[in-house]
Structure formats: structure tokens, C-alpha cells
Amino acid sequence: DIQLTQSPSSLSASVGDRVTITCRASQTISSYLNWYQQQPGKAPKLLIYTASNLETGVPLRFTGSGSGTEFTLTISSLQPEDSASYYCQQSYTTPRCTFGQGTKLEIK
Amino acid sequence: EVQLVESGGGSVQPGRSLRLSCAASGFTFDDYAMHWVRQAPGKGLEWVSGISRNSDRIGYADSVEGRFTISRDNAKNSLYLQMNSLRTEDTAFYYCAKALGFTFGVDLDYWGQGTLVTVSS
Numbered sequence: 001d002i003q004l005t006q007s008p009s010s011l012s013a014s015v016g017d018r019v020t021i022t023c024r025a026s027q028t029i030s031s032y033l034n035w036y037q038q039q040p041g042k043a044p045k046l047l048i049y050t051a052s053n054l055e056t057g058v059p060l061r062f063t064g065s066g067s068g069t070e071f072t073l074t075i076s077s078l079q080p081e082d083s084a085s086y087y088c089q090q091s092y093t094t095p096r097c098t099f100g101q102g103t104k105l106e107i108k
Numbered sequence: 109e110v111q112l113v114e115s116g117g118g119s120v121q122p123g124r125s126l127r128l129s130c131a132a133s134g135f136t137f138d139d140y141a142m143h144w145v146r147q148a149p150g151k152g153l154e155w156v157s158g159i160s161r162n163s164d165r166i167g168y169a170d171s172v173e174g175r176f177t178i179s180r181d182n183a184k185n186s187l188y189l190q191m192n193s194l195r196t197e198d199t200a201f202y203y204c205a206k207a208l209g210f211t212f213g214v215d216l217d218y219w220g221q222g223t224l225v226t227v228s229s
Contacts, residue, residue, distance in 0.1 A: 001170075034215050036153075043203055043219035044145075044153065055217065087153055089214075095141070095158035095167040097214045102152045 002026055002090050006100035014108045019075040021103045023088035028068045032092035035064055035073045038102075039084045047086075048073065083107045110134040110218045112204045117223030124194055130187040130204030130220055138162070138182035141207040143214060144189050146200035147222075156202070157189065160212040172198075194227045201225075 003026040013019050023033065031051040036044040046055045048064035051071060061076040075082055088100040116128040130142070143158040157168045157178040166178055177190040187204055201222040208215035 036216075038153075043221055044216075045219070046208070046215065046217045049208060049215045049217075089153075091214045094214045095143070095160075095165070095212055096169065097155045099153040099155070 002029060002093060002098055004088050004090055004098055004100035006086075006088055006103050008103060009101065010104040010106070012106045012108050013078050015078055015080060017078045019078055019082075019105065021073045021086055021088075021105075023066075023071045023073070023100050025069045025071075025090055029090045029092035031067045032090055032094075033064075033066065033071045034089045034091060035062075036087045036089065037082075037084045038087065044087065078107065080107055110206065112206065112218055112220035114202060114204050114220045114223040117202065117225045119226045119228065120194055121229055122195055122227055125190070125192045126194060126225060128189040128191065128202055128204075128223060128225070130189075132185045132187065132204075132206070135206070135218075137180075137185040139210060141212045141214075142180060142187045143205045143207065143216060144178065144187075145203045145205055145216070145219075146198075146225075147203070148197075148200045151200075154200075155214065158207075158212070158214060159187070161210075165212050191225070194225075196227050196229075199225060199227050 035048040038044040052064045111133045113131045144156040175193045203222045204220040205216040206218040208217040
């Protein structure tokens with residue numbers, strides 16, 4: 001199975017900060033990498049699909065990049081509503097897939 | 109508006125069975141693959157199972173293969189998960205999710221609110 005490792009596992013940042021979360025795959029997955037946001041008590045929400053495509057309705061401050069084994073999710077200017085957990089997911093082995101362990105983002 | 113509403117969760121003893129349902133609305137159900145994803149309380153996400161639009165392709169996670177069965181009824185716009193031989197480690201919120209595109213993909217653009225399954229003696 002393909003393993004995904006996210007870093008950091010948690011972070012704290014201030015409103016307006018630029019934040020980057022990294023996801024590393026145990027083997028190449030081309031661009032088959034998605035990012036989800038999960039706010040407390042809610043279902044996950046798709047932010048980015050196929051590494052860099054912004055899902056409809058997602059604010060432009062979210063960007064995804066990468067290919068192969070290393071990927072990043074960047075929030076250009078952190079907002080209070082971005083406080084959430086973020087998960088990467090590989091869809092290279094579709095329909096089977098794996099998720100990263102998650103990154104918990106807290107607003108200072 | 110796309111809506112996915114899960115039901116059927118509850119408390120059950122190890123070794124027993126439970127059937128989850130997911131009622132879909134707001135989109136053409138038989139155009140999309142559907143999936144179940146679970147999340148143990150306070151833990152991360154785990155893909156459980158997926159089914160193609162016409163049920164000709166199905167996949168399961170190793171952890172549930174042989175115990176869980178996914179199915180769908182396109183006439184009723186409904187997705188199901190039959191869970192047999194439940195174990196304590198199956199305790200989780202179970203989410204129904206819709207695939208983004210028309211292929212048997214696992215890019216999940218809409219999710220239900222989840223239903224909690226608790227397996228305990």
C-alpha cells in the first residue's frame with residue numbers, strides 16, 4: 001500500500017500568515033493527490049484535486065502543487081475560518097486510496 | 109443542492125451485523141461512483157469501499173474485505189453498506205461520499221454528515 005506522510009502534524013499560525021503543509025508519498029503517484037479540509041464536528045470538504053486543481057467554491061488563497069512523491073498545500077493568507085484539520089489523499093490506486101494522518105491547524 | 113444522508117448507525121455487540129444506508133439527492137445518482145469512508149473518533153480518515161455507477165466494479169479496504177458488502181439501488185438513489193462480523197476496531201463515523209467525475213474515481217466532492225457505528229460488548 002502507498003503510505004502518505006504529512007508534515008507537520010500540527011501547527012499554530014496567525015491570521016494573515018502564509019501556511020504550507022507537506023504530503024510525501026512512499027512511491028510515485030504522479031499527480032493523483034487530493035486535499036481535504038475538515039472542520040471540527042463536520043464532514044471533510046474537498047479543496048484541491050489532482051494536485052493543483054481548485055474545487056469549485058474554494059477560496060483562491062488555497063493552492064496545491066507537486067507531483068511524483070512530494071506535494072504541498074499552501075494557504076496564502078490565513079483566515080480564522082481556516083482553523084481545521086487537513087488531509088491529503090492519494091487516488092493513484094483508485095478505487096482503493098489512502099489518506100495522510102492529518103495536519104491540525106490552529107489559529108493563534 | 110447535493111445532499112447525502114446516512115442512516116442505520118448505532119450500538120452493536122462484536123460479531124453482529126449492521127446495515128448502513130445513504131440517501132442521495134440533488135444530482136443524477138447513477139452517473140457517479142460512490143464510496144464509504146470512516147473515521148474513528150478523534151482519528152484520521154480511512155477509505156472503506158467504493159462502487160462504480162452501474163455496480164460492475166467494487167473495491168474494499170483490506171480491513172473489511174470479506175466482512176462488508178457495498179451495494180447501490182439506482183432506482184432509489186441509495187447506497188448501502190452491509191457490515192457483518194463487526195469488530196471493536198470498526199467503531200467509527202461512517203461517511204457516504206460522491207465521486208467527483210464520471211469515472212470510478214475516488215476524488216470525493218460531496219460527503220454526508222456521517223453516522224456513528226459503535227461496536228462494544
